[in-house]
Amino acid sequence: MDIETFVERSIGEWRSQRSAHHLAFGHFEEVRSTINIESLTVDTPGVLDLCQRYEVSPEHIVSPFKMTWEGESDWDEDEVMAGSTILIPVPDSATTGKLLREQGYAETMEAMGSYCLTDDGTFILTTAYDRAAAEEKIWFATPNLRFRVSLIKTSSGKGVTTASFSSEVRRGVKS
Amino acid sequence: MDIETFVERSIGEWRSQRSAHHLAFGHFEEVRSTINIESLTVDTPGVLDLCQRYEVSPEHIVSPFKMTWEGESDWDEDEVMAGSTILIPVPDSATTGKLLREQGYAETMEAMGSYCLTDDGTFILTTAYDRAAAEEKIWFATPNLRFRVSLIKTSSGKGVTTASFSSEVRRGVKS
Numbered sequence A, B: 001m002d003i004e005t006f007v008e009r010s011i012g013e014w015r016s017q018r019s020a021h022h023l024a025f026g027h028f029e030e031v032r033s034t035i036n037i038e039s040l041t042v043d044t045p046g047v048l049d050l051c052q053r054y055e056v057s058p059e060h061i062v063s064p065f066k067m068t069w070e071g072e073s074d075w076d077e078d079e080v081m082a083g084s085t086i087l088i089p090v091p092d093s094a095t096t097g098k099l100l101r102e103q104g105y106a107e108t109m110e111a112m113g114s115y116c117l118t119d120d121g122t123f124i125l126t127t128a129y130d131r132a133a134a135e136e137k138i139w140f141a142t143p144n145l146r147f148r149v150s151l152i153k154t155s156s157g158k159g160v161t162t163a164s165f166s167s168e169v170r171r172g173v174k175s
Helices: A003-010 A045-053 B003-010 B045-053
Strands: A012-022 A027-039 A065-073 A076-091 A096-101 A111-117 A123-128 A132-142 A145-154 A160-170 B012-022 B027-039 B065-073 B076-091 B096-101 B111-117 B123-128 B132-142 B145-154 B160-170
Touching: A003 A027, A003 A076, A003 A111, A012 A065, A012 B012, A012 B027, A012 B160, A027 B012, A027 B027, A045 A076, A132 B160, A145 B145, A145 B160, A160 B012, A160 B132, A160 B145, A160 B160, B003 B027, B003 B076, B003 B111, B012 B065, B045 B076
Parallel strands: none
Antiparallel strands: A012 A027, A012 A160, A027 A065, A065 A076, A076 A096, A096 A111, A111 A123, A123 A132, A132 A145, A145 A160, B012 B027, B012 B160, B027 B065, B065 B076, B076 B096, B096 B111, B111 B123, B123 B132, B132 B145, B145 B160
């Protein structure tokens, strides 16, 4: 599977159940959310801005997309967590590349991660931040069901502080 | 990684956090448990019995082990879920084989599944039952932290009814 196919299969509205495990304390957190993924054209202003900030030529990007989410955590039911961000794959081979991510209007920060696609169709993204690193694995069980495992690691990459698992079911379709 | 190495890395006592997602209803379930994995010798009576029932020659098995667990679900805190079972890998190549599982004294049923080990060290087990199928992926993030994603599928293998995620931290060691 190449990144274009992976993004194309992800387009749509998804109902997500996410469980976070805070490993040191054995805490659980449950989040329900709706995630919307839509494709963008290369000439969308936000896409060109992000390319410019990372000095990437728009000719080298493929399948830019926008992700919007709105969710509720069981830790604070009054707080609605919502956000939106633009993501841009920059392939450097059929199965590897960089992923640029816009700051968006929520808590995300601008970042560039490295991705690869494994033989069994799993998308793996690793992103290094100042004080932490993130690893995300996303794969499809069926065309209408995606899973996502996200790890927050210490900056050395050796320890894992939080592991979370999301089941994402395409809206309007039974899993 | 071969199956002997995988089993060897799994030996020990683990503190597990498991989140189950019941997909059709969007329900969450949280389970905390302790899992103990210990190696057995080929001549342990339970091992020989299981080999005999599946007509497998003890010469063809490797790394038999016993798994014991004791846990609590948030669905019914009074019910302690405990069990124990013997598992026996029967390799048919360096990275693939069968896994025999004893009925044990809890709710598990006797079964033979097929496993493979992927290039990135993930153990994948698929087991077919009369009315359902199960798929389990287990991988190590660090020597002291394992993750496990388990899917319960319809017998056709096309739909997924329950997806669960476990974080397993070796006891007495910080993740």
